[in-house]
Amino acid sequence: MTKEIPNALLGDVARAAGVSTASVSRVLNGAPHVSQRLRERVEAAIDKLGYVPDGAARALASRRIGAIGVLVPTLDNPVFSAWIDSLEQRLKHHDCRLLIATYRYDLDDEFAALRTLIQQGVDGVVLLGHDHREESIDLLQRRRLPFLTCWHNVNDPDCPCVGFDNALPARQLVEHLLTLGHRRLAVISAPTRTNDRARARLNSFLKTAEQAGYPISPGNIITVEYGIAEGAEAFEELMTRPQPPTAILCGNDTLAFGVMLAAQRSNKKIPEDVSITGYDNLPQSPFMNPPLTTVAVPAQALGDLVADAIIARINGNPSPHHQQLEAPLVIRRSTGPSTSG
Amino acid sequence: MTKEIPNALLGDVARAAGVSTASVSRVLNGAPHVSQRLRERVEAAIDKLGYVPDGAARALASRRIGAIGVLVPTLDNPVFSAWIDSLEQRLKHHDCRLLIATYRYDLDDEFAALRTLIQQGVDGVVLLGHDHREESIDLLQRRRLPFLTCWHNVNDPDCPCVGFDNALPARQLVEHLLTLGHRRLAVISAPTRTNDRARARLNSFLKTAEQAGYPISPGNIITVEYGIAEGAEAFEELMTRPQPPTAILCGNDTLAFGVMLAAQRSNKKIPEDVSITGYDNLPQSPFMNPPLTTVAVPAQALGDLVADAIIARINGNPSPHHQQLEAPLVIRRSTGPSTSG
DNA sequence: TTGTATGCGTTATCAG
DNA sequence: CTGATAACGCATACAA
Numbered sequence: 001m002t003k004e005i006p007n008a009l010l011g012d013v014a015r016a017a018g019v020s021t022a023s024v025s026r027v028l029n030g031a032p033h034v035s036q037r038l039r040e041r042v043e044a045a046i047d048k049l050g051y052v053p054d055g056a057a058r059a060l061a062s063r064r065i066g067a068i069g070v071l072v073p074t075l076d077n078p079v080f081s082a083w084i085d086s087l088e089q090r091l092k093h094h095d096c097r098l099l100i101a102t103y104r105y106d107l108d109d110e111f112a113a114l115r116t117l118i119q120q121g122v123d124g125v126v127l128l129g130h131d132h133r134e135e136s137i138d139l140l141q142r143r144r145l146p147f148l149t150c151w152h153n154v155n156d157p158d159c160p161c162v163g164f165d166n167a168l169p170a171r172q173l174v175e176h177l178l179t180l181g182h183r184r185l186a187v188i189s190a191p192t193r194t195n196d197r198a199r200a201r202l203n204s205f206l207k208t209a210e211q212a213g214y215p216i217s218p219g220n221i222i223t224v225e226y227g228i229a230e231g232a233e234a235f236e237e238l239m240t241r242p243q244p245p246t247a248i249l250c251g252n253d254t255l256a257f258g259v260m261l262a263a264q265r266s267n268k269k270i271p272e273d274v275s276i277t278g279y280d281n282l283p284q285s286p287f288m289n290p291p292l293t294t295v296a297v298p299a300q301a302l303g304d305l306v307a308d309a310i311i312a313r314i315n316g317n318p319s320p321h322h323q324q325l326e327a328p329l330v331i332r333r334s335t336g337p338s339t340s341g
Numbered sequence: 342m343t344k345e346i347p348n349a350l351l352g353d354v355a356r357a358a359g360v361s362t363a364s365v366s367r368v369l370n371g372a373p374h375v376s377q378r379l380r381e382r383v384e385a386a387i388d389k390l391g392y393v394p395d396g397a398a399r400a401l402a403s404r405r406i407g408a409i410g411v412l413v414p415t416l417d418n419p420v421f422s423a424w425i426d427s428l429e430q431r432l433k434h435h436d437c438r439l440l441i442a443t444y445r446y447d448l449d450d451e452f453a454a455l456r457t458l459i460q461q462g463v464d465g466v467v468l469l470g471h472d473h474r475e476e477s478i479d480l481l482q483r484r485r486l487p488f489l490t491c492w493h494n495v496n497d498p499d500c501p502c503v504g505f506d507n508a509l510p511a512r513q514l515v516e517h518l519l520t521l522g523h524r525r526l527a528v529i530s531a532p533t534r535t536n537d538r539a540r541a542r543l544n545s546f547l548k549t550a551e552q553a554g555y556p557i558s559p560g561n562i563i564t565v566e567y568g569i570a571e572g573a574e575a576f577e578e579l580m581t582r583p584q585p586p587t588a589i590l591c592g593n594d595t596l597a598f599g600v601m602l603a604a605q606r607s608n609k610k611i612p613e614d615v616s617i618t619g620y621d622n623l624p625q626s627p628f629m630n631p632p633l634t635t636v637a638v639p640a641q642a643l644g645d646l647v648a649d650a651i652i653a654r655i656n657g658n659p660s661p662h663h664q665q666l667e668a669p670l671v672i673r674r675s676t677g678p679s680t681s682g
Numbered sequence: 683t684t685g686t687a688t689g690c691g692t693t694a695t696c697a698g
Numbered sequence: 699c700t701g702a703t704a705a706c707g708c709a710t711a712c713a714a
Contacts, residue, residue: 021693021701021702022671025592026700055397057690058691060398065397080698130388287569287603374684376683394708398690401691
């Protein structure tokens, strides 16, 4: 038999404790200047009645909901779920929850999801990357809602940012390969249209190679969706070239996994026949055979930093407009000297 | 210069359109019996003022927030993020959003997160698995909040459930290995204390082997945390046994990946030297070398089904108390005949 | 089909 | 330190 008592309200608690609703509210919110006796009486009543405050009413009256919203392209990528994870944990320390929305790299969807979050009354918003609809930033500014962008390092006066340089490690990867004697490079990139991070990486690959005097031929630049299968297919396509590349730069580790697995399958030796690089440093990367040379994206540190920064903004504390983390190269054994004539 | 106009309210829209607040509300909620002319006037005013309804106020007045909450152990496991993804997409079709909370397999945290979700006023709740604190189910029942459990198939009168049988495919895996002539099996399991799915799989492995007359020796039963590295370490430990197993059953695909990579690293042939099985069928599994024999957990179908079921419950429509999906074996080349003397 | 008036459960501003 | 009471912004009976 379930009890037929309707859910207890704040007023019920007040009555049971013989105090005013204001006092109950004070106890609930840990306000100062409440006598020990009163607090105990109220807490007893709360326990006795199994009272749970109503978030909607509280949000309406106080104009905050104790949660921030994050807009992430997808949870499918482990590097994002790891980031979200640390973001959420760190926010918890600030007594703040996290509302997650995904938009599958569709910026119209991102805008729609942003409206939804604002409607929910989030106290702040975190956006990923620098590619957004103008309306999104407009909306945030007009509402004077604390927000932050991350995962990039564009110094845009309109967009506070906590991120890292996507281009620099990409350049270093190319330099690493050139040093090893590779001259025929290829790139497998994620779609770049609505993804400034992928774009920055790709452009940096291409520019560095070109400036070194070994431009990457258009036939060796492949764009595919995110996924193992996609990486594997791209590898097979590259191997049909009259002069296959001796080194392949992948826009992320997952594509690189696909490439490595396809290479093994077709009995190509890594790195003797072909060197391979990734970007992310997923937990799996050091365990590949051979271990994958890649870029250690600071996903977890970024989560902590973003959490602290958005909380600071919400509380009106000063927070740098532009913060940058390191994304160091991790050179492992998937890259080696070129052995081609 | 940002405009200093405070955010427009519903009343402002009404005034601008020359109608009552009730009419604006009707347009907003797509209520029937609104004339075309009025609707257009209101929509124009909304656009002009950039009006965004206040979710808190709306929730308070209507007693629903248009969102359900889901409690998931972690987003770290791709099989969960894929599930969440399809759940969210399908809910969107029902005009329902998803609030995600994680609890890292800590049932006290799960309870705390549940309270938070309820406080937020979610219209329904989805729990994963059958292991929960009694208080959690109590709370849901006392609040008469529509809820659902999933990923398991325990027929508990207290817990409506949409899931699949974790034990059956586990039994089939063991039978498959026995048929191939394997007699020395090993198991690498995820922690089972707060995870009924892992427990069901493990127990089914052990029981089936024992009943067939080839019990798995205690030294060949290893429990490790989720992760590639953990799988690799467990493999190495198993290989130190005087009589190493000829086949290894892994509680999930990620552990199996770790095992396979460690096996390759130590130059063990799969399946000639050791057969390996997983559980999940991650996107990567068919691309391993060799492709991984595993169980195809219906994550995506489960997302759709769970979405439809919880929506039905919220709307008071009949919904089966117990629904089950298939989780078929996928036999690939990581398992083969035993070649041990 | 449209408008009026009340209430949703808290917080916060006052007095005391 | 505590209590009364007016917001908070919208939805919804009810009336017209």
